[in-house]
Amino acid sequence: MDKSSRYFYEVARQGSIKGASEKLFISQPTLTTAIKKLEENLDVILFHRKSKGVELTSSGWLYYRYVQDLFEKHSQMMHQLTDMKARSQGKxxxxxxxxxxxxxxxxxxxxxxxxxxxxxxxxxxxxxxxxxxxxxxxxxxxxxxxxxxxxxxxxxxxxxxxxxxxxxxxxxxxxxxxxxxxxxxxxxxxxxxxxxxxxxxxxxxxxxxxxxxxxxxxxxxxxxxxxxxxxxxxxxxxxxxxxxxxxxxxxxxxxxxxxxxxxxxxxxxxxxxxxxxxxxxxxxxxxxxxxxxxx
Missing domain, CATH: 3.40.190.290 (D-Maltodextrin-Binding Protein; domain 2)
Structure with missing residues (x-):
C-alpha cells in the first residue's frame, strides 16, 4: 500500500492530524502536506477540518472503505504466508x-x-x-x-x-x-x-x-x-x-x-x-x- 493511503487511514482512525502523526512518528506539517496532496490527486475533499480534529466527508468515507479493504486483504495475505510457513514446518x-x-x-x-x-x-x-x-x-x-x-x-x-x-x-x-x-x-x-x-x-x-x-x-x-x-x-x-x-x-x-x-x-x-x-x-x-x- 502506498504511503499516502497509510497516512490517510491513520488520520481517519485517529480523527486528528496530531494523533495520527504521533502514531506514524512523523511531523504534523509533513502529514498535513501528504493529505492535501492526496486530495489534489483524487480531486476530492476527504476531511472536514474542525477546531478539534477532522471528520471524513462522504468522499472520505468512500475512500476509507476502499483503503480499509486493502488493509484487510494485506493482513489476510500476511496471515496466509505465515500459515504456509507453519504448515511447511509440520503444523x-x-x-x-x-x-x-x-x-x-x-x-x-x-x-x-x-x-x-x-x-x-x-x-x-x-x-x-x-x-x-x-x-x-x-x-x-x-x-x-x-x-x-x-x-x-x-x-x-x-x-x-x-x-x-x-x-x-x-x-x-x-x-x-x-x-x-x-x-x-x-x-x-x-x-x-x-x-x-x-x-x-x-x-x-x-x-x-x-x-x-x-x-x-x-x-x-x-x-x-x-x-x-x-x-x-x-x-x-x-x-x-x-x-x-x-x-x-x-x-x-x-x-x-x-x-x-x-x-x-x-x-x-x-x-x-x-x-x-x-x-x-x-x-x-x-x-x-x-x-x-x-x-
Missing part, C-alpha cells in the same frame, strides 16, 4: 464434527501429539459442507465427517471411509413419545433440533442435484431449532419436547447426560471418513490418517 489444520471428536478423535489427537510433540495443530469444529469449503479454500488440511453426496466434480477431493453409522432420535427423559408407539406422523408434531445445520452459503460446492436436495430439506414445516453447538442443542433438548436426530455413536454419552434414545431408530445411515484435498499429503498428516484409520 496440521484439522476440521471435525463435534460427535466424532467425542467418539474417537480426541484420543487419536492425544496419541498423535505424544508422538509429534513439535507439531503445531489447529482444530476447527463444524459441519460437513462448511468443512469441505474450508478444505477447498486451503484453510484446513483434512476433515472428519460424513461422506457428502453430489459434490460438483470440479472440486477434486479424496474421501477415505472409516465406518458406517446410523442416525438415532434423542429426546429428554419423560418425553411423551417414550410412552407411545412411535409413528412418523407423531414425530412431525414435535419441534426438531438441527445440530450445526448446513448453510446456503456453503452449497456452492454441490451440483444441481445436491442443491435441489438441500432446498427440499429446508421446506420442512413446523418448529425447527437450529444451533451451532452440540452442548447448546442438548440444553435445548432437556428443556423442551424437541426431537434431535444425531448419530447413534453417542448414545452412551447422551445417556450419561440424561438424554434418551427413542426405541424406534431412524432409517438414515451414512459413511463417516476423512476428506483431504489430494492424495499427496505430508508425512505427519499421513501418520494422523493412519491413527484415525486404526482407531
Amino acid at each position: 496440521i489444520k484439522l476440521g471435525i464434527g463435534e460427535a466424532w471428536w467425542e467418539c474417537f478423535a480426541s484420543e487419536v489427537i492425544k496419541q498423535f501429539v505424544e508422538q509429534h510433540p513439535n507439531n503445531s495443530m489447529y482444530i476447527e469444529f463444524g459441519n460437513g459442507l462448511s468443512m469441505l469449503n474450508q478444505l477447498l479454500n486451503g484453510d484446513i488440511d483434512l476433515f472428519i465427517g460424513h461422506e457428502i453426496e453430489n459434490i460438483d466434480p470440479r472440486h477434486r477431493v479424496l474421501f477415505m471411509p472409516l465406518f458406517i453409522e446410523q442416525e438415532a432420535w434423542f429426546v429428554r427423559e419423560g418425553h411423551p413419545l417414550l410412552s407411545n408407539d412411535l409413528t412418523s406422523n407423531e414425530l412431525d408434531n414435535y419441534p426438531l433440533i438441527k445440530v450445526t445445520p448446513d448453510h446456503i452459503r456453503h452449497t456452492k460446492i454441490l451440483n444441481d442435484e445436491g442443491m435441489e436436495a438441500f432446498n427440499l430439506k429446508q421446506q420442512k414445516t413446523g418448529v425447527v431449532y437450529e444451533l451451532n453447538s452440540l452442548k447448546a442443542s442438548i440444553d435445548m433438548l432437556k428443556t423442551s419436547d424437541a426431537i434431535m436426530p444425531y448419530t447413534d455413536q453417542v448414545k452412551e454419552k447422551m445417556a450419561e447426560l440424561g438424554i434418551v434414545t427413542l426405541p424406534q431408530g431412524s432409517e438414515k445411515s451414512g459413511s463417516v471418513g476423512i476428506y483431504t484435498k489430494t492424495e499427496q499429503v505430508s508425512e505427519s498428516i499421513q501418520y494422523l490418517v493412519s491413527l484415525l484409520k486404526g482407531k
Whole structure:
C-alpha cells in the first residue's frame, strides 16, 4: 500500500492530524502536506477540518472503505504466508464434527501429539459442507465427517471411509413419545433440533442435484431449532419436547447426560471418513490418517 493511503487511514482512525502523526512518528506539517496532496490527486475533499480534529466527508468515507479493504486483504495475505510457513514446518489444520471428536478423535489427537510433540495443530469444529469449503479454500488440511453426496466434480477431493453409522432420535427423559408407539406422523408434531445445520452459503460446492436436495430439506414445516453447538442443542433438548436426530455413536454419552434414545431408530445411515484435498499429503498428516484409520 502506498504511503499516502497509510497516512490517510491513520488520520481517519485517529480523527486528528496530531494523533495520527504521533502514531506514524512523523511531523504534523509533513502529514498535513501528504493529505492535501492526496486530495489534489483524487480531486476530492476527504476531511472536514474542525477546531478539534477532522471528520471524513462522504468522499472520505468512500475512500476509507476502499483503503480499509486493502488493509484487510494485506493482513489476510500476511496471515496466509505465515500459515504456509507453519504448515511447511509440520503444523496440521484439522476440521471435525463435534460427535466424532467425542467418539474417537480426541484420543487419536492425544496419541498423535505424544508422538509429534513439535507439531503445531489447529482444530476447527463444524459441519460437513462448511468443512469441505474450508478444505477447498486451503484453510484446513483434512476433515472428519460424513461422506457428502453430489459434490460438483470440479472440486477434486479424496474421501477415505472409516465406518458406517446410523442416525438415532434423542429426546429428554419423560418425553411423551417414550410412552407411545412411535409413528412418523407423531414425530412431525414435535419441534426438531438441527445440530450445526448446513448453510446456503456453503452449497456452492454441490451440483444441481445436491442443491435441489438441500432446498427440499429446508421446506420442512413446523418448529425447527437450529444451533451451532452440540452442548447448546442438548440444553435445548432437556428443556423442551424437541426431537434431535444425531448419530447413534453417542448414545452412551447422551445417556450419561440424561438424554434418551427413542426405541424406534431412524432409517438414515451414512459413511463417516476423512476428506483431504489430494492424495499427496505430508508425512505427519499421513501418520494422523493412519491413527484415525486404526482407531
